[in-house]
Amino acid sequence: MPFDIDIALTRGTARIEARFAVPGGLTALFGTSGAGKTSVLGAIAGLITPERGSIRVNDEVLFDHSARIDLKPERRACGYVFQDSRLFPHRTVRDNLLYGWRRAPTQRRWMALEEACEFLGIGHLLARMPRTLSGGEMQRVAIGRALLSGPRFLLMDEPLSSLDEDRRGGIMHVIERIRDELELPILYVSHDHREVDRLADHIVQMGPEGCTVRPGPAQGRKAGPDLTPSDAPLALRARLRSVHPTPTSA
Amino acid sequence: MSTILSALPGLSGEEWQVVALSLKVSTVAIVLDLPLAFALAWLLARGRFPGKVLLDAIVHLPLVLPPVVTGWMLLLGFGSQGPFGKILNDLFGLTLIFRWTGAALAAAIMALPLMVRAIRLSLDGVDRRLENAARTLGAGAWGTFATITLPLALPGVMAAIVLGFARSIGEFGATITFASNIPGETQTLPLAIYTALQIPGSESQVTRLALISVALSLAALVISEVLTRRSGQGKAGHAI
Numbered sequence: 366m367p368f369d370i371d372i373a374l375t376r377g378t379a380r381i382e383a384r385f386a387v388p389g390g391l392t393a394l395f396g397t398s399g400a401g402k403t404s405v406l407g408a409i410a411g412l413i414t415p416e417r418g419s420i421r422v423n424d425e426v427l428f429d430h431s432a433r434i435d436l437k438p439e440r441r442a443c444g445y446v447f448q449d450s451r452l453f454p455h456r457t458v459r460d461n462l463l464y465g466w467r468r469a470p471t472q473r474r475w476m477a478l479e480e481a482c483e484f485l486g487i488g489h490l491l492a493r494m495p496r497t498l499s500g501g502e503m504q505r506v507a508i509g510r511a512l513l514s515g516p517r518f519l520l521m522d523e524p525l526s527s528l529d530e531d532r533r534g535g536i537m538h539v540i541e542r543i544r545d546e547l548e549l550p551i552l553y554v555s556h557d558h559r560e561v562d563r564l565a566d567h568i569v570q571m572g573p574e575g576c577t578v579r580p581g582p583a584q585g586r587k588a589g590p591d592l593t594p595s596d597a598p599l600a601l602r603a604r605l606r607s608v609h610p611t612p613t614s615a
Numbered sequence: 616m617s618t619i620l621s622a623l624p625g626l627s628g629e630e631w632q633v634v635a636l637s638l639k640v641s642t643v644a645i646v647l648d649l650p651l652a653f654a655l656a657w658l659l660a661r662g663r664f665p666g667k668v669l670l671d672a673i674v675h676l677p678l679v680l681p682p683v684v685t686g687w688m689l690l691l692g693f694g695s696q697g698p699f700g701k702i703l704n705d706l707f708g709l710t711l712i713f714r715w716t717g718a719a720l721a722a723a724i725m726a727l728p729l730m731v732r733a734i735r736l737s738l739d740g741v742d743r744r745l746e747n748a749a750r751t752l753g754a755g756a757w758g759t760f761a762t763i764t765l766p767l768a769l770p771g772v773m774a775a776i777v778l779g780f781a782r783s784i785g786e787f788g789a790t791i792t793f794a795s796n797i798p799g800e801t802q803t804l805p806l807a808i809y810t811a812l813q814i815p816g817s818e819s820q821v822t823r824l825a826l827i828s829v830a831l832s833l834a835a836l837v838i839s840e841v842l843t844r845r846s847g848q849g850k851a852g853h854a855i
Binding site: 449 | 744752755
């Protein structure tokens, strides 16, 4: 299972429990604000330490309280796209994009800078500073930065929420391509029905009574003519598979 | 007005000596202070430990104590019979009292709280969420510090250096108490002005020294202001 989560943690006075296992594709973590969706992403990324339980991604144990396993964030190979892009303001777009790439072991780099620029349409922004970018451009660069770090899965925390309606479509299309062409497992936090309807293979509903998993509207979709991957993404996907093989159970 | 104008051209050898000594004392004081101030600022900004409030208060003590009291405490601690003074003398043969090194120590102690405050403010201003982002991108704790935290806090650190330097140049009370007022050894700019004020008919000398003092302080403040403004980028508000 790409995501096999069973954790409990406390944020402030709120007790958050999350327990779900989902196969690949894009899984939407859905729930009211304050349900702890972002905290779950933080725990998977290793930024928050749960009080008990375990976190497995692609059959690798990232955290196991009883076995005292707690991989550091930098060892988890997770691509985290934040709600607020979090580009480094003192570095150019190019240096932002290459920040994780430079730190990834050579054999884990399944994407090159030129490929990320082409995939996201950000080649013309490389020399710019983040503060000169529009919201949509920032989020594209943030996604590129996460992909270039050679991740085996993506965590996305409401990546569309800071964008206006016009820009959302473009970013949503990028996310669909990551899901379909690269087949990178994505855990996607959202409270917006329309996003979830369009994107999710599975929906994890987080609530006070625990998590329920149900199939999402996007499941069973067939790649239409407009979704047929060209050769470039196929090569990319093959490289991704050789770096991070899909577990046999998926 | 005429005294001011006539005072402007050329400084005497004695006056240059005073200025050079002041610059030397202040430079050594800041070099001593910087690592200590950064470590303290880090502890106060990021640390969670019992007694943090007390440490904060102790660091700020020289800012609120009468400087003569700080000087007296330095005499107790670093005088020839003081515990630290003895250790320094026995181990390194270093005497602080009545020496320019003592003036540097006094200046360092007086500048420390200002520097800690400036660095702490700049560390508080660094968006922790950017550090988290760096961690998920594969940077370790030290790598994150070196590539994200330090560069974003750097303008504040520079401002701290300038502020501390200006404070050191102006240091009077603790210096005259601990290191005394010895021409050529511990007589820094403010002490020289004080001495000149005691001598009738030395108004032009006082004016010249005072003008140098004003110029140095003004330059420091302008530089510090520019650096602080530049540090505005990369702070919490801009990350959104």
